[in-house]
Amino acid sequence: MLVFWKARLVLLAVPKTGTSAYAEALAPHAGMVVSDPPELKHAPIYRYNRFFRPMFEKMGAENMDVAAVIREPVSWLGSWWRYRQRPFLDGRAVSTKGVTFDAFVRDWCAKSRPAHANVGAQSKFVEPRPNGTAVTYLFRYEEREALDAFLSNRLGVDVAPGRANVSPAAAQEISRETEALLRQVGAAEFALWEGIESGTRVAE
Template sequence: MLVFWKERLVFLAVPKTGTTALEGALAPRASMVLRDPPELKHSAVYRYRRWLEPFFEKAGKQQMETIAVVREPVDWLKSWYKYRHRDDLAGHPNSTQGMSFDAFVEDYCRGDQPAYAKVGSQAKFLLDKDGSLGVDYLFQYERQDQLAAFLADRLGVTLETRRLNVSPPMALELSEPVAAKLRRKRADEFRVWEMGAH
């Protein structure tokens, strides 16, 4: 999470949306950088509203605006699958080694997810309890140009990122039946991604 105090902007770090690279580029410009613990770095809207927003309001008597990035759900799951497929997780309950991407997504769709499929939810991260968007500005990961233009205007910076925390390349395809199941079971994931379109 990045806080830009003078500009009244808080960047919420949705996991697997390029936030590590953005943090690397913007941290020198930020008033506050929350890196650890991961629960604080990746504070969802509800956690931000409960703990940090009141603190910021009391500290500065001003309303902060929030910004986040959302990734296309299948691509987001591919990133998680690859991240959890790395060699140092071999034999760990979080490892996706030895299973297909279809099997991983099937298990993600379950109510009782196995450890390797417990990767969170972009929808739960970004939506309020009533289902409305919980951030002021949402950008699709796939439209980095729009995000860069917004940050250039708001922060007066040119966004130059390096690829950081990148999962190893793998060719992954999702079968049509599993893709349809994902859209049906996790419709909010696609809905929140569409909210990021400008």
């Protein structure tokens, strides 16, 4: 998570959406870089609301904008599946080695997800809180130029991050039946991504 105090802007680190590259590129311009522990680095809106918002408000920033990047759901799950095939996870319950992408997606759709498919949901990550705390700017992962332009304008610096923490390449094969199941179980994920107008302030 990046906090740009003077710009009154917070960029949440939604996992598997390329925000690690932005953290590396923009760290010198940020007032706060939350890189550890992972629970705070990847703080969803409910955790931001609980731990960070009260602190910022006490310091006089009552109107911080919050931005987040959302990835197309099949691609997002694919990145998780590939990431968890890495050798350093071998033998652990979260490893996807030996698990096909089709099986991984079905496991994510299950009512009780096994450890390797328990990766959360983007819609839950940005779900507004009862007190009104919510993401104010959403961007599609696939429209990176819109995020770059937004940050450049907001921060007054050139934004051109590289790539970081990239999952290894692997063929992602998914059956029509499994994709149909995903679209049913993960309807909120697709609705979220499809409804984004990158860089446009989210209606309150």
